[in-house]
Amino acid sequence: MPTYDYRCIENGRVVEVKHSISEKLTTWGEVCNHAGMDLDATSANSPVERLISGGQVVHSGSLKNPEPTCASGNCGGGMCGLNY
Numbered sequence: 001m002p003t004y005d006y007r008c009i010e011n012g013r014v015v016e017v018k019h020s021i022s023e024k025l026t027t028w029g030e031v032c033n034h035a036g037m038d039l040d041a042t043s044a045n046s047p048v049e050r051l052i053s054g055g056q057v058v059h060s061g062s063l064k065n066p067e068p069t070c071a072s073g074n075c076g077g078g079m080c081g082l083n084y
Helices: 028-035
Strands: 003-008 014-018 048-050
Touching: 003 028, 014 028, 028 048
Parallel strands: none
Antiparallel strands: 003 014, 003 048
């Protein structure tokens, strides 16, 4: 299950939680529930925003078959031209 970082608008805290891709948390109460933490003094209805997390780049040289899909002419992901 993927992890996501959420920041509470009211208290400024950033919390990492795991949930399915299709789920979106919108309140501090939902974030605390998923993270197994107390609300403390923050309202459960306080809005949160999901932060963009830095994904990891996989270098083609570390793959078993380092030839990218783009080399075969099947570039559908929009990532052609990235050479690592």
